[in-house]
Amino acid sequence: MLDAALKTQLKSYLEKVEHPIDIVASVDEGDKSQELLALLNDIAELSARITLSVRRDDAERKPSFSLNRPGARIGLRFAGLPMGHEFTSLVLALLQVGGHPSKAAAEVIEQVRGLEGDYLFETFFSLSCQNCPDVVQALNLMAVLNPNIRHVAIDGALFQAEVEQRQVMAVPTIFLNGQVFGQGRMGLEEIVAKLDTGAVKREAAKLSAKAPYDVLIVGGGPAGAAAAIYAARKGIRTGLAAERFGGQVLDTLAIENFISVKETDGPKFAVALEEHVKAYDVDIMNLQRAEALIPGKPGELTEVRFAGGAALKASTVIIATGARWRDMNVPGEQVYRTKGVTYCPHCDGPLFKGKRVAVIGGGNSGVEAAIDLAGVVAHVTLLEFAAELRADAVLQRKLHSLPNVKVITQAQTTEVTGDGHKVNGLTYTDRASGEVHQLTLEGVFVQIGLLPNTDWLKGTVELSRHGEVIVDARGQTSVPGVFAAGDVTTVPYKQIVIALGEGSKAALSAFDHLIRSTAPALA
Structure with missing residues (x-):
């Protein structure tokens, strides 16, 4: 064996x-x-x-x-x-x-x-x-x-x-x-x-009692990890609070374009990130989901409040909360989430063996999902909103070679249907003809991109119309002393290697801000 x-x-x-x-x-x-x-x-x-x-x-x-x-x-x-x-x-x-x-x-x-x-x-x-x-x-x-x-x-x-x-x-x-x-x-x-049940309250009290940080990083993905390392190397008091260390990388199966590493997988890469951060004097606080940013007045500390009740203060803050899978926002999606509606073909695909499924999205992730699922399920229908698929040509050629895959373009998904317990179908409109169609199936795999995790920032830092944190060339947001990096920002091309660079840059910018100001936490 x-x-x-x-x-x-x-x-x-x-x-x-x-x-x-x-x-x-x-x-x-x-x-x-x-x-x-x-x-x-x-x-x-x-x-x-x-x-x-x-x-x-x-x-x-x-x-x-x-x-x-x-x-x-x-x-x-x-x-x-x-x-x-x-x-x-x-x-x-x-x-x-x-x-x-x-x-x-x-x-x-x-x-x-x-x-x-x-x-x-x-x-x-x-x-x-x-x-x-x-x-x-x-x-x-x-x-x-x-x-x-x-x-x-x-x-x-x-x-x-x-x-x-x-x-x-x-x-x-x-x-x-x-x-x-x-x-x-x-x-x-x-x-x-x-x-x-008492652990969350005890932990919140413990965190709230911590001394202010010179820089507090919110988020533990590639951008947050890089920011933590670069900040700690400057010898300043560094804290990192994250809902889960690794972020979206944990949900990535294969990484084949990280320069100098021919291939790895997301969880392995996340472990390496955390081990590298732990090699420095960084206070890592896991299971902390940010709920509010309270900017201080000039010369005062900024406060970040978390869902568990904790509140941390710092002279500078780096926002690196990344992004999450984008929802379709159609009737039935949330009702049947994890009951046939799913966002991870690698994880959940084997549960749909021999069944009919749909993949929503014709970008690289959607086409890759359809290709993977075709080897497990009975039939895959790929629905793309635009007139053409957006995936790389090599992926499209592979997709069209599979006998149990059907591609439908100009398709606007309007509803996920079910029997009250699990998914049994999907409704879409042909955007060219206006005709409404019903698909009978058991699973819907949503692959339509990412949504920045910025709900907690509304009303504090300036956001783009897509909800991304607007940053300048140095990673500075609209609030002095508050920086941002990675997929949560307006920086184009959401890639791991770019997030690492942006996180490093944000940390250097935060340090530069500290030495040019009279921030009370700076030793």
Whole structure:
């Protein structure tokens, strides 16, 4: 199952295992069960501390397996084959069950251990989902740390009947004790905060008590990370507050145009960004969604208020809150969001195997989505508002070569329809003839660009008609001492490499502003 190179690498990791691990496999006679047994036998052969036993007559999902430590109560199970993006989750689970310490913050680990009550988490994932491992790894760790917590990670593509029965139409979807707990990327801190209801209030009080910063960066994507590094290198007090470190990059599957790096993926790139920032004296504050900017008068501090109740002050502020997927803003879209309406073909595509779907948008992202989905679903209809597709020629040629894809241009989507539980169709108007058409389908993948995250800035800094922060050549906004960088601004071409440069420039501009002013926080 595992090739020689992967076995060698895994064997070196398993040398860190300190306690015996019992793997209990639940299988039947199916092909996937045989593949799972091959994988688990490979793992057991790599460490004398790992034993494997097989059960065929139990009531567990098949194929699945649990990881156990003799003398400890650990409720951790994988239902399916954790390969692809989830192979790292399996390796981490083996290490943690085997006693190797987690890198999670000590205070968060203590929060997990202190949780009272009984928790059964079930996470539906897909092997192509780059967001799912964060959730799976967080809940696996929680199951290792607290005997009252159990977690089952379920491959939705392998357990289609359960996906249908529980109406799972987006991954990751997390159930807690049978009820939906959350959907989409969630890290350990976010999950714990949702369970420990007093944590948000405690954290807000802790942050509000912090001393003012020389520069406060709001946003943790490429622009925010670059700004933090360049500011910290100047020796000034630097803070970075972000809803999630990595931003939109976390939802990017492949990165092939970052100069000097031939290819990587979004989550890997985001980890590298965070590790680089942590190498400097930067105060990183995650799970902080900005709600208001309160500019100070000349010589006074600027305040940023956050959704959890925290308020931070700084002499200068760099806005780097990026952008989010643009909605169609048609009836039914929000009603059926995650119930057939989705924005990530890589993550959710496997859940629509053998079904009919539509892709909205004829740019590069839309055409790439249609090409990817064509290999999984029964049929793809791509709808483009304009008279022609806007994607690169090479992508269009590939798209038109696929037999199960239909392209409709001059199509204005007017409604997403459903049966009250999930999507069953889509209505569009032919802009050339005015005729209204109805498509019968099970999924709608929206790929129509990005919308800047500037709702919290209205009435404070000047915005363009598209909602972007207007900046000059130095990244300065209309408010002195407040700068902006990246996809949130009017700077053209929303690319990672450009955001990094703009973030660096904004930090240098903020430093220049500090040394030319009498800002009270500057030492």
